[in-house]
Amino acid sequence: MQDAAQQNMRVSASDVKQQNERRLQELGVTVNPALPQIEPPSELRPRSPQQVATRAWVLNCVAAAGSGRSADDVMDQLRATELLDFLTPRERALLRKPKFTHSDRAWSACLSEAVHGCAWAMGLLETGPLEKSPATLASHFLHGDPHPSIHAARLRTFDELYIRADLNYRLHWAARQARFDGSSFPFPEAYIQARRHAIDWIVGIPHDWDDMPLDT
Numbered sequence: 001m002q003d004a005a006q007q008n009m010r011v012s013a014s015d016v017k018q019q020n021e022r023r024l025q026e027l028g029v030t031v032n033p034a035l036p037q038i039e040p041p042s043e044l045r046p047r048s049p050q051q052v053a054t055r056a057w058v059l060n061c062v063a064a065a066g067s068g069r070s071a072d073d074v075m076d077q078l079r080a081t082e083l084l085d086f087l088t089p090r091e092r093a094l095l096r097k098p099k100f101t102h103s104d105r106a107w108s109a110c111l112s113e114a115v116h117g118c119a120w121a122m123g124l125l126e127t128g129p130l131e132k133s134p135a136t137l138a139s140h141f142l143h144g145d146p147h148p149s150i151h152a153a154r155l156r157t158f159d160e161l162y163i164r165a166d167l168n169y170r171l172h173w174a175a176r177q178a179r180f181d182g183s184s185f186p187f188p189e190a191y192i193q194a195r196r197h198a199i200d201w202i203v204g205i206p207h208d209w210d211d212m213p214l215d216t
Helices: 013-027 049-067 071-080 089-095 102-121 137-141 147-152 158-181 189-203
Strands: none
Touching (some): 013 158, 049 071, 049 102, 049 137, 049 147, 049 189, 089 102, 102 137, 102 189, 158 189
């Protein structure tokens, strides 16, 4: 049986594609009409608000490694908040390293944009697809017991999530193409990819977090 949110969806995959292509044109972003539609709603099983909120808290902790926190500090925080079991295999492998490389730190830092994707999905932010994360982003997932906020979490409508997933996919292609062409793009490709990663997972692309396909 389809999720109730999907049953109430008012737009089709083809409508969303056309709508987002027009929006990209308005934003001055290159459009590739040959890019296919994303998965239809019938193939998706959206994550629950509680799953999304939990993922956001964990990501925010791991992202702190990108700004200088040690693996032990991150693990201690996750243990203290009873979130240690929600690390993905890749995140757990990172935090078991005796020393972070520059690449490890850079990857961790980009996770803050995946936090942004989760926060947007929960209605905590109103930033547009090419707008920087607000300085207050991490404050939603920093202090105290996370479980009351996880329990109370809510998500935007499936329509909104689905439209943003499709838009992120097309933005990701445009940013990658700009890199191949050596041309400028108004937002870092790695940030777009991280936000896309989060929304694809939330909307229910049928893969685990670490295995989310992000091809364009």
